Amino acid sequence: MGKFLLRRMLWLIPVILVVSTITFVLMHAAPGGPWDRDLSARQVDPATQKMLNTYYGLDKPLWRQFTAYLIGDVDSKGKFDCGLICGDLGPSYRQRGLTIQQILFMPPEEKSVIYSRFGYSMRLGIYSLLFAIIIGIPAGVISALKQNTMVDYVSLFIVTIGISVPNFVMAIFLIIIFASTLHMVSIVPRSWDEISVWVLPAVILGFGTMARTARLTRASMLETMRQDYIRTARSKGLSERVVIIRHMIKNSLIPVVTILGPALAGLVTGSFIIETMFGFPGMGRAYVTAIGQRDYSMIMGTTLIYAVLVALANVSVDVVYVFLDPRIRLD
């Protein structure tokens, strides 16, 4: 087990390497430097540009900038500046004086880490996932038990909509219904401390995952229901309730549980449009803002964090599966 985990974690290294190489190459293929991208804004004069380039090490050859980003480099005073391997994502080009990790992980003063941008996005992701589980699993179970009835068809229809319609289009419909027409919620709340303002973004973000959970649960239930051990359980006289809960649901939830890790990663990394729509103080909105401002180091840093989250989530599937399903052996 330990060996397996170690090998899967080592697999993260090439992933990070590839993602950062692609991002780095693309960023430098773009014409101009980070100071003259925004053509509509006032231009930074050449002398200042030169100073900024020296300060951020952009005057060095490309390969050295790349190794400096990944491993680190010696600065002008001879001090070693550690790069990505120490968790340093470099300075932001737009929010001067702040590093990427400070922007994403540092909470406002005297608050805990859950009030950082990353914390906000994680919380939104967890709430969405809770919504997806609480609605999705029962919906899947019920529609499998009542296969080919009206309940099943209605649930399947909602599930198909949830799977195919992207969440920002769903957001547009729900905002128009609940905020613009019914005035039940405000779209951009003044404070995110109250739990009620989290409901709409969490539901919208979690809708697709809810639908996927429901569909997977239904399919898995239908497969379990046809197994021999269910017939055995019935024929030895167990009550239907016990058969359903102890034998069917328990066994059919194995594949569902394993997708929860990737689902959470998907929710955290896929929330940037929803966060932008609701003016949410999370990592996703910082990412979209960085795209608008062409803040390249910020884009690269956030992309790396997203890629690592997704990769970690994929590792979690394999690990969780081993614990839940003894039939699977690793190696």
Add this chain to the structure above:
Amino acid sequence: MTTQVSHPSTGQTQAHIADLTNMSVKPRSLWMDAWSRLIKNRASVVGMVVIVAFTLLALFASVIAPHNPLQINDGKGFLPPAWLGVGPNGKASDPAYFFGTDTLGRDVLSRTLYGARVSMTVGFLPTFIVIIIGTIVGLFAGYRGGRIDNILMRLTDVFYAFPDLLFFIIVMVTLRQTYIGQLLNGLFLLFSALAVVGWVGFARIVRGQTLSLKEKEFIEAARCMGATDTRIMYRHILPNALSPVIILTAISIPGYIITEAILGYLGLGLIPSTNPNDFFITSWGASMLEGQTAINAQPWLLLAPAIAVSLVVLAFTFLGDGLRDALDPRLQGTQ
């Protein structure tokens, strides 16, 4: 040719049996079987109708659209849609502008119709390229094995590690100001980015099919008869590996349409054109971006493109589900 076997008591039935033994009943291919299963599925027929309708709307947008999508009507900005009567801004609706107008008084319905062009093109064109590349690479990797196969598998591992949407965003952000980024109003870059990622999935699936098919007896038989490798690959393996490719196609298309809408919504998709001679004027994603600041007061700006995206994506999903059931009946109802 039918041989009539007359029997005094059961003449009719006998003739029928004789018919069957002589194979005068027209044989039905597997594809015909799948087709008849597909058109029995009501949801996928509706899906097909919607897709054809939107394709026609996209092609003939210039004829169908009631107004020029670029025409700015002074004083007619923010007109509410026809069914609202009077909008929240106190302006009366105009039946000539069914879905209302935007900030500059441009007709929302016409702009949405033109937006179909981008979405339908994004749905079909990159998919076409991706299928061809993916199928050829997958066939070679699966059939020849060895180094091509190894490289392909390593490549897919890498591609799976990079979240697709993030890759598209980075490509569109960094290369947008370059010459390539400006071609076809930015769509060329988008198509290329989609293709770079997309072919891998097809290659993987065709490779898997080829690996299992090439061990089958009928391939051995073909080889014994002296068929060349190329002939075996294209005439014997490819047709048998097509079902999963078709299913994957139907699943990929809505993904591409959504990706374009998301990028458009982030301001990274189509570069909206002001030249009336351009084929691509605006996209649904870009329309939603334009409308989103006014979501409280003028929700119709978002409603038309949002409904259009949902309809197209749902149509492809229904068709995809139907195709899966029709081409692979074993999977029916399980997914």
